[in-house]
Amino acid sequence: QVQLVESGGGLVQAGGSLRLSCVGTGIIFSRAAMAWYRQGPGKERELVAITRLDGSTNYADSVKGRFTISRDNAKNTVYLQMNTLKPEDTAVYYCNARALFDRDRWGQGTQVTVSS
Numbered sequence: 032q033v034q035l036v037e038s039g040g041g042l043v044q045a046g047g048s049l050r051l052s053c054v055g056t057g058i059i060f061s062r063a064a065m066a067w068y069r070q071g072p073g074k075e076r077e078l079v080a081i082t083r084l085d086g087s088t089n090y091a092d093s094v095k096g097r098f099t100i101s102r103d104n105a106k107n108t109v110y111l112q113m114n115t116l117k118p119e120d121t122a123v124y125y126c127n128a129r130a131l132f133d134r135d136r137w138g139q140g141t142q143v144t145v146s147s
Contacts, residue, residue, distance in 0.1 A: 034089070055128060097115045117145060
């Protein structure tokens with residue numbers, strides 16, 4: 032059974048940092064593209080960052096230079112380091128995995144709240 036579990040969210044003041052983690056079971060991370068999405072209040076879910084099998088990464092323009100996605104395939108874990116947080120970063124952050132011949136897999140999300 033495939034399961035993704037996020038952790039590391041919380042309440043932080045603007046300018047602070049958080050590191051989110053996503054641990055997976057039932058899926059081999061080295062064979063999957065991993066991504067972080069977020070959904071703010073009253074907004075649609077949006078892609079924040081993605082890391083592909085070839086090591087390439089992409090980020091939403093709103094987080095470039097502040098967020099970094101990384102992975103440890105041996106631990107089946109993907110991270111999102113978030114620096115210089117802004118109130119507009121407030122959202123539920125979701126881990127996503129996409130492997131060949133498999134559908135998208137999602138975690139339940141972790142809340143990040145940035146106060147001004």
